[in-house]
Amino acid sequence: MPEPIFQPLPDKPDHPGLEQEMLARWDAEETFAKLREQNRGGPTFSFVDGPVTANRMSLGVHTAWGRTLKDVFQRYKALRGFDERYQNGFDCQGLWIEVGVERSLGLNSKREIEEFGLEEFARRCREVVVQSSEALTRGSIRLGQWMDWGRDYFTFSDTNIEYIWKFLKILHGRGWLYMGHRATEWCPRCGTSLSQHELTQGGVYQERADPSLFVRFPLLDFEGQSVVVWTTTPWTLPANVAAAVHPDEEYGRRANGEWVAVKLFPEDTFVERVPGRELVGRRYRGPFDDLPPGSQVEHRVIPWEDVTMDQGTGVVHIAPGAGGEDFELSRVHDLPVLSPVDESGRFYDDYGWLHGLTTTEAADQIVGRLGETGFLVEAGLFTHAYPHCWRCDTPLIFRLSDDWFIAVDEIRPTLLDENAKVEWVPEYMGKRMDDWLRNIGDWNISRRRYYGLPLPFYPCSCGHLNIVGSRAELEERALGGLEQLEELRRPWIDRVPIRCESCGEPVERIPEVGDVWLDAGIVPFATLGWENPQWVEEGYATGAARGLTKADLPDHEYWEKWFPADWVSEMREQIRLWFYSQFFMSVALVGRSPYQRVLGYEKMLDEQGREMHASWGNTIPAEDAFARMGADVMRWQYCAQPPERNLLFGFGPAETIKREFLTFWNSVKFFVDYANTVGFGPSWSALNLEGGLDPLDRWLVERTHAFVRDAEGAYEGTLTVAVMRAYTEYLDDLSNWYIRRSRRRFWDGDDHAPFQTLWYAIVQTLRVMAPILPFVTDHLWRTLVLDGPESVHLAGWPEVPEPNRALLDEIAAVRRVVELGRQARSSSGIKLRQPLRRLVVEGTSLDGHLEEVADELRVKEVELGPVEAVELKVKPNLPKLGPKLGKELGAVREALAAGEFEELPDGRFRVAAHELAPDEVLVERGGREGWAVASGDGVTVALDLGLDDELVLEGEAYELIHQVNSLRKERGFELTDRIALTVPKAQRKLADRHGEWISREVLATSIDVGETLEIRKS
Ligand SMILES: [Zn+2]
């Protein structure tokens, strides 16, 4: 045999193996660099990467999802000639990093961190980032993500910090910064307050059983009477100062003197009933008046319109130092504020026997004590969703705290206007953002931690708040400590006092660090060089980022060019996190949204639909997925996912995808095998098909154009799922129609048109799918394209003319008839290989395609005409009709079942005052005796099932051909090998009657009769 033109393909692709090979080739050939060079100076597509937190030591399959989507659309835009930045980012500060380091060092409190030493602690935190960023980069490269690795941004760079300083100084100039004193959600383990958006992260609210206590507060001036409150946080009772009632609701006194809301105890008997307002002002004895703080409080009943009547007693225990709303009430009613616990959630020493206990430890003792002192009415357990620290999982408490806030109200209208201009995919996520922006409170930006952005606030005793807006300003105003300033970070920065610009006295920085979302939010400014007068080579690689990246600090002109981003993409959770923080900062700084279009997506679960948890053993390390399914299969799984639904990721779906991918692989292999056999070797210029095509070839070309156009629309709409759908439908046409129908022409091999056409179709498919399946498409490209661009990724997007949709519709109708014909056949139980006499088709014209249909369905003739005497059964297609009809579905279903409907032209039905489209119903037609009928979309076909000797014999011949060809494959014969065939005696008649035909089909040079079926090379 001559040297094959194309490298033969194995039966199945080894995805992981060929991916490693492609990675090595891209590396050696510098494919990505060539691509960037090719597009330099082209139109820009600006994408800004949301930074991944650099605290994990390997890429997770969750992260790989987002990274795939980012890569797919950047690759698509690159094929279309767009110049792109490809900058990857790492998030490097905040609790994620700190808590990990604390754990690894066995530290469990802020005191222990300080004893360990903040310098060393900071270095350990940086080391985590260094190692994690290396691991994440390795994983991302393996995934096939093309980024400008090595020029990443790291949010702990001094440059990033300086940009946030600048932002804060500008906001202070507008009067939006203030220090608030209030009760906020607090993590006792981390020793810091949390912001509203931190509470919205996944996993924060968890089911938890807490003590449920009914406690009586004895009224002082009404002997024997008490108000009864309900609480699930016993530790707050020592901080009680008031009891709130609804002024307009009715309260009743039980015979034992207890006052409760009547509505909540409808079964109870009351000796007296009054509206809540009459109880207001009554004084009572507090539950812990024997402890010093409580003893100084005059407890009283206050009115509160927000008291609800859905659970508890209708009397609410108020502890302003331990509850958010309670604190607000303390301002309205001038109540004392008791703050019972310190930063670590332990009772202060003036709480006597409670001193040093945590809020959980105190609970039991408090309940016991209330029992002894007669305050306890009843104790039980109550299960509810309770907030936990998003990082360390500790249940949160409310605690009084002085925090720094950014006021939101003044900018809120602009935020809403700007969000309305953003194109959100899916749309409902934009609505979520809108809701969030309408309801968000002031932004709590301070955290009492160590490894974070140092807030540049220097409040002076003279009353002036000094804010440093840049490193230069710090250096100018510093009174010392600059020589030891390694990074703009604790502890070094804390040793640099400055001079107060108002009174001239030395002032120190507050110890707080910033909310980590400031770090990521400033990225569209800090990495693009906003207001930076001069480009600085490697100017972003400052502070902790020095040595980790070669990222430049561009100049303002560059920012003008790349801001705002054309597109950003992250999971839905980021609406309240990164999408929000960068949006807020951008609208605050320049009055515009930092992005024009967003792609959000839902959560990833395991293949059974459960959350993935390391402790449940159902997480999948990306390394495993790369090794067992391959990156292309992972990417397919991510891209086939509608973004509005949770992704069920796993090895099971991967197996299905691998099988599905074989359809394409087999089509390519079919081409390669036959092209090698006949010596067909196309040139790249043959991509321009000209003349000499059969109608079927012409159709495949048009069908390919339609696929390219459909995929293009889907990519432009940033919906990979629509690309995947278009691909699946196209492949079905390619393999189950074009190749099926053309097999004979490939066999014969003397006409090159089908080779040309199939090569064209495959090559265009590779170009369309390259962004989603970058490895296998490039592998096949290099197999099939002998003299064109060296990589599919350098070949550009296929430019195709508008397809001939009329022709495509025509063939789609033919395929529908064939599909119905197959249904009818399978319902009859007659084998596919058995030829039949006749098919009758009603409802479509099949212009010029009668012969094809006859051939496909193996019938002697196809007739157009009415299908007679059929029994019609119509059922609702529930997935379509359910959502459309809602509660009217029942009526429609009943009417259909009772046969009360009218058949309209084009396959529509009128029933119960509704008109139903062909795809909204399932139609079954029973045929006359001896006929099999199927119908759908307004078309009905009837298959004549009558057999005669001639048809039966022909069926046997087909069966024999099939057996022999299977045997050829089994024995590993080449496609061109000729054989000598022996058939069993029983089939002598077949050999006599159809010998010539059979020989042709199985490449037999002779047919003998013997004992069993046998073949050998001749
Ligand atoms: Zn915590």
Ligand SMILES: [Zn+2]
């Ligand atoms: Zn001062």
